[in-house]
Amino acid sequence: MNDLPDKTVRNIVIIGGGTAGWMTAAALACRLSGTGSSITLVESTEIGTVGVGEATLPQIRGFNQMLGIDEAEMMAKTSATIKLGIEFRDWGKLGDSYIHPFGNYGEAIGPAEFHHCWVRTHASGNAQSFEEYCLSIMAARAGKFALPPDNPSSVLDAYTHAFQFDASLYAAFLSSHAKDNGAVHVEGKVVEVATDSETGFIVSVTLETGEEISGDLFVDCSGFRGILIEQELETGYDDWSEYLPCNRAYAVPCEIIDPVRPFTRATARHAGWQWRIPLQHRIGNGHVYCDRYISDQDAVDQLMSTLEGKPLADPKQLFFKTGKRRNLWNKNCVAIGLSGGFLEPLESTSIDLIQSGIVNLLNLLPEKECAAADANEYNRLMDREYERVRDFLMLHYVATQREDGELWRDMRNMDWPDSLKHKIDAFKHRAIVPDYTHGLFAAASWLSVFIGQNIIPEHYDPRADLMADEALAEELGRIEKHIAQSAGQMTSHDVFIAEYGASFEGAAT
Ligand SMILES: Cc1cc2nc3c(=O)[nH]c(=O)nc-3n(C[C@H](O)[C@H](O)[C@H](O)COP(=O)(O)OP(=O)(O)OC[C@H]3O[C@@H](n4cnc5c(N)ncnc54)[C@H](O)[C@@H]3O)c2cc1C
Structure with missing residues (x-):
């Protein structure tokens, strides 16, 4: 690969060696390898990492692929298990249980989307559980798994998965990838930050040992401390604890x-x-x-x-305090990970937000001057992600019938953001799920929480009425049977883990 033009940022300094720091270092080192760029990661083992963050979303598979990671090896080295979704217990009412799956429900029956047909049967009192129509859920409940087929023979067989892993082992695994691609690892505590008197840009950081490390672009992965983005640049924080009060x-x-x-x-x-x-x-x-x-x-x-x-x-x-940094990119500093914000771990979104931060940074890799236009676009994209995650998390708290705690009553009666109100109203009225073109949590995710937490629409798409009752019942029965059979044919999850872990080159024989 040729060197990047001289005006492009060359020396990138990452502060922090937690999941955010090593994901960033591994991705930048891999994607910028051979371009003349240098990646330096500074971490203080004395301070350590937050030490939690074990559940991921399926998007992490795209991240691993981008880095050329062998997933069998990753799973073996991080003690990982497969995650087909999240089971929510007692959220709608005490005793309830539903799974938010990493896969879809059913398939279109005639011109109407599947869930409209299901709502029709629900209205007539003939509905099976919505879960019976989702392969990820049926496999998860049965403790089964098989790698998703690349070309499923039916949409009913399409699903994806994520991982549950030891976060410190994942960071260690990524650190060797990053170093193999040329990233430099420096152990030490940053005690001073120097900025340019005119631009306010960060010029260098000084470690306790006196060593000075200079750079063009700084990525703050220092965790809740936010030593560059907040302690030095005083960027400010959008506090969302009014919406997500757990702290x-x-x-x-x-x-x-x-x-x-x-x-x-x-x-x-x-x-x-x-x-x-x-x-x-x-x-x-x-x-x-x-x-x-x-x-x-x-x-x-x-x-x-x-x-x-x-x-x-x-x-x-x-x-913690839920919310996000007012600008995730400020001057020549980009905050990724907990330094950028935290929305509580209910839907395992933090590692995914780290990934979005990295991908957007790579796509907008700036020139040395770090133009405001680049930062503005980055902040627009990331703000949108954070707001969508916030609304989806809030849905779990507000769509509840629980009366046994002040938290639940307060959440139900609070003033919700307009974006969330709109989604709930659209679903309650006619089963409409406003979808996103980009970003986390597509229609199936919203459907799982709406229906799982007992929000049943008053109306549905009239096209779902086009089919006669018996024909609809037959179609639903066919789908249910197909899914039950597909789940039944999968391997037990324990067996899969043992066999897959042993399958990568270098596994102990
Ligand atoms: C209760 C809880 C549960 C969570 N569960 C999940 C989950 O299931 N799924 C998920 O995706 N996410 C989860 N998260 C979030 C997840 O833990 C983080 O997103 C992830 O660990 C990344 O953290 P980080 O790297 O930003 O920060 P940290 O792990 O805190 O790392 C910060 C790094 O900065 C270094 N550092 C700090 N100050 C200095 C300094 N002065 N000089 C040098 N180095 C310094 C530290 O030594 C450390 O290496 C959870 C978070 C919490 C709080």
């Missing part, structure tokens, strides 16, 4: 007692919710809560009393 968590791993099923679980509690993320060697657990509605002691007691297996460490407390 603390306790996290603790425990032993596995049952075979691992390929999904994450999020169980609603009276002042928040609890996660359960199964890896190959342990289960990650955490209780996310709002301190206005429960004491820390009660929150940790609730977590520890509901663990399935023996705890493997002391519970760790984490503090």
Whole structure:
């Protein structure tokens, strides 16, 4: 590859060696390899990483592919399991359970979309569970998995998957990729930041050892501290805790007692919710809560009393404020990861937002002057992502019939953002799911939460009435049977993990 033109940023400095830092370093080093650019990552092992962040979204497969990563190797080296979706327990009402799947429901029956036909049968009192029409869900519930076919013979067989992994092992795995592609790793704590007196651009950082590292572009991956984007550049923060009030968590791993099923679980509690993320060697657990509605002691007691297996460490407390940096790109600094914002982990969106930040940065890789136009476009794209994620997360809290906690009552009665109100109204009225062309959470995701949390539309697409009752019942029966058969033919998830992990070149034989 030829060198990039002289005016392009050449020296890129990343501060932070958590998931965000190493994902950024690995992607930039891979994509800019041979262009004359230098990538330097500085991290302080004394400060350490946040140490959570184990559940991902299917988009991560695109990231791994971009880097040429062998997924069997990645899974073996990060103790990863397969994730076909997230099970939500007790969100609509106590006792409810539904899965938000990484796949679609049914297939169009005649001119109407599938879910309109299902709503029609629901209105007539003849509906099967909506879940029966989704292969990802049926496979997840049965503890089964097979790699999705590249060319499925039917839309009913189309699905995708994500991973649950040990985040520190994933960062370590990516660090060797980054270094293989020329990224330079510097251990040390940044204690000083120098800026240009005229432009305010960051010129260099100084480590505790006195070493100075200069650069054209700085990527702040320093976690909640935001040492460049906030402590130095004072960019400001859009505080969304009014919309997403949970602000603390306790996290603790425990032993596995049952075979691992390929999904994450999020169980609603009276002042928040609890996660359960199964890896190959342990289960990650955490209780996310709002301190206005429960004491820390009660929150940790609730977590520890509901663990399935023996705890493997002391519970760790984490503090956060939901929201995002006012500008994720400010001057010659781009904030990626927790330094840029955090929207709570209910839908495993943080690692995906890291990925979006990296891809947008690569697409908009600036000239040394870091023009405001580039930054504005980056910020527009990222703001849109954050707002969509915020609305989707809020939907879980507001579409509830729970009466057993102040959190649920407050969320239901609050003033929702117009963008969310519009989506809920459109669905409630006539089963319409306004879709996105780009970005996270397409129609099937919204459908899963709407229906899973008992929002049943008053009307549906009239074209769903074109078919006679018996013909519709026959079609629905055919789809249900096809999906049950396809799920039944898959391998048990445990067997898949053992065989796939052993399949990469270099696996111990
Ligand atoms: C409770 C909770 C649960 C979560 N669950 C999920 C999940 O399931 N899925 C998901 O996608 N995400 C999840 N996340 C988010 C996820 O943990 C983060 O997005 C991810 O770990 C990235 O963190 P980071 O790299 O931005 O920050 P960190 O891991 O905090 O890393 C910051 C880095 O900066 C370095 N650093 C800081 N200051 C300095 C300095 N002065 N000098 C040098 N280095 C410095 C640190 O040493 C560290 O290497 C969760 C977050 C929380 C709080």
